[in-house]
Amino acid sequence: MPYFDAASAAPLHPVARQALLASLDEGWADPARLYREGRRARLLLDAAREAAAEAVGCRPDELVFTSSGTRAVHSGIAGALGGRRRLGRHLIVSAVEHSSVLHAAESHEAEGGTVTRVGVDRTGAVDPGAYAAALRPDTALACLQSANHEVGTEQPVGEVAAACRAAGVPLLVDAAQSLGWGPVAGDWSLLTASAHKWGGPAGVGLLAVRKGTRFAPAGPGDERESGRAPGFENLPAIVAAAASLRAVRAEAAREAERLRELTARIRAGVPELVPDVEVVGDPERRLPGIVTFSCLYVDGETLLHELDRAGYSVSSGSSCTSSTLTPSHVLVAMGVLSEGNVRVSLPAGEAGGVSAEDVDGFLAVLPEVVRGVREKLGVPVASGPAAAEEPEAGTVVVDALGKRCPIPVIELAKVWERVPVGAVVRVLSDDEAARLDIPAWCEMRGQRYEGEEAVERGAGVAYLVRRVS
């Protein structure tokens, strides 16, 4: 049963499993103690730190182990902001960071700090010039992911790091999605990562802080991990994390080539096999194993459910469920279609990895699954020609108030047949996703999106679409 959600969590690498088992016996004691069990644990911890530091490209005394990637991000951001508090309280992040970075930014704002969120282009990448322009004299810290977790786009970390260095601002790089593939290039000051993303165990994050970077840990601490990660070290998991990082790195070049070929097959195949699909993310500057696409007229959660029934475990940046009323912040920032969003992220490695047959199987079932979901939702099969006569007052109103994504776009498609060229459709909707998906629909259909207007009564918005062909 193919598992296509490695960007959420990868199955344990065989080397991680082996190292974990060995250190359950050898590494359960407190490495701070001086008796033999403690000394043994200390040796294991030191060796793991050296191995991880080598993979990161830093000195062992610059690297600490945290209890998760999220914790590494939270502690890294808080510590860097704390260390430069007197210089200013301005924080820069990209608009497409992982939620752990964005949550830390919100927390900083709630405590009186200021945050600039640098936007991205339609591929999901920040523009280095725009990022550099956000640097201010009171900027305490800048954050940029090495690559995006939802669409796989690689960020221009080297150029942004150079701009930050020139401005004397430390750059924190969230390398959660890329560290298994290779070290982060560029002159970063802080780096974070998460072991379970590269096939290591859960419960281990990395936080590297380059010497010379001001750092004042927030909250209560203790003497462990240089005062940067309080609590008893999770040593067996740390050993397994370091061992598996070394192992995936040894396989990285070969696996990258293999997965890049498989995701290219999906990138090319999906638009050919499924109508009304937008593949998102940079086609070249991207992680080897991630490919993301959005399907018009499809409810993402139903699509995921049907793919799961067909045997494929995939994820979505947009779930259209009642608990998540807003679409993925990444897709919003990119300005691409959010409905029916599917992220395929292939696990690396021969054990637990995916084969070309798995990918071909997915491409074989996807068109039928999407067709089935659309059929249930009553989507018109194809757009007919434009209506011959002009309707009253030159506009058609689609009232989709109270309807969730993807219904507003489906209702728009349903009336399209009787909209004459030149006429405007007013789509009334109170669903946040419509703000993204109606312009995206226009772009995909070659029609003109003319903006939104407040609706006189009620909470919704009118989205204006002009038929141009």
Added chain:
Amino acid sequence: MPYFDAASAAPLHPVARQALLASLDEGWADPARLYREGRRARLLLDAAREAAAEAVGCRPDELVFTSSGTRAVHSGIAGALGGRRRLGRHLIVSAVEHSSVLHAAESHEAEGGTVTRVGVDRTGAVDPGAYAAALRPDTALACLQSANHEVGTEQPVGEVAAACRAAGVPLLVDAAQSLGWGPVAGDWSLLTASAHKWGGPAGVGLLAVRKGTRFAPAGPGDERESGRAPGFENLPAIVAAAASLRAVRAEAAREAERLRELTARIRAGVPELVPDVEVVGDPERRLPGIVTFSCLYVDGETLLHELDRAGYSVSSGSSCTSSTLTPSHVLVAMGVLSEGNVRVSLPAGEAGGVSAEDVDGFLAVLPEVVRGVREKLGVPVASGPAAAEEPEAGTVVVDALGKRCPIPVIELAKVWERVPVGAVVRVLSDDEAARLDIPAWCEMRGQRYEGEEAVERGAGVAYLVRRVS
């Protein structure tokens, strides 16, 4: 090779190991995902939560898993203080809490809060009346451990919880040392614990917050663990923690009896076999597996080192190393001898547990080890009779400035022979441990401690000891 430091970390329980292995295969995926691997992980997480909640004595939705006991304490204290911030910023802790609680209290003070540290008696227990007297209208939270981690003394949690409840103040109980033995009695509001203390894996703590307790998590959060423990759940370790808690509980009554007999043997045997020893902690109201004693005229670190060489891994609340200039805060609060401190904490369970032979072996080597350390330090073998004639001005001065524990007390013992009854010895010392150890020496020797005086020049203090017999 007997391991006698279970209060630091216990070897992994066989049930924990088995559960960990099984859930490495079944529980690596994200429990928030809806596909089959995610659903399987969710089922494991739910089952672990139910088992842990049953052992704690709370509802499953009142319990979250954190990444360590320290993290549970930090998050629990910060959340409870945050939830009642408008009512006041006063925090009560006992003086003998684990460092994680005291660090959180220091952090609270640094942010402008106030802290009362309730003292303990010579056995290490708080007086419920004294604790209740510390409650104020602006008290936001009270903290009390269920039992002390250094000397094993059980705290009167039930009575303190009742006083807190009557005052409308939530009580957080740090149950790290006792949860494996049984649920915490009394009407507590929050409870914390650490899996690797009961034979579970590292990387798992518990935080229970009773319904109705105001709680506002501090810092950035996410949607995991009710917003109280951000970051990807360490599921295999959580499953192992819950399974092993259930397993150690099933063995608890029998193991408690067995360990209580073994520690009673040490409590009785050490003072008989080793001269100038003080056994500390409550002889009755105590954890089954912990016994602590201090040896006059002994450097704790050397003693631990020699016991390690003899094959016994023990710990000390007082290490007299250059990195730890102050003696254990627990022993200070109790007012007992800190030098040459040894904590024996026996692991429970048949696998990895200790036998009567192990304990007898320890009692067989201890006297010789202590004698050897004392000999190296030049300790007088026995105190001679009082000197016949009065020295000049009726005082003897011992200048131990610049000397670390246990030297000041050894220097005192060296001059004692020539001190006549009625005379006063002024011991000059700038070592913090002397403040504790010189009065403790007087108590053990039946001599009179007459307080301390500032020394005119220099940073030290003069401790006054009058020879009364």
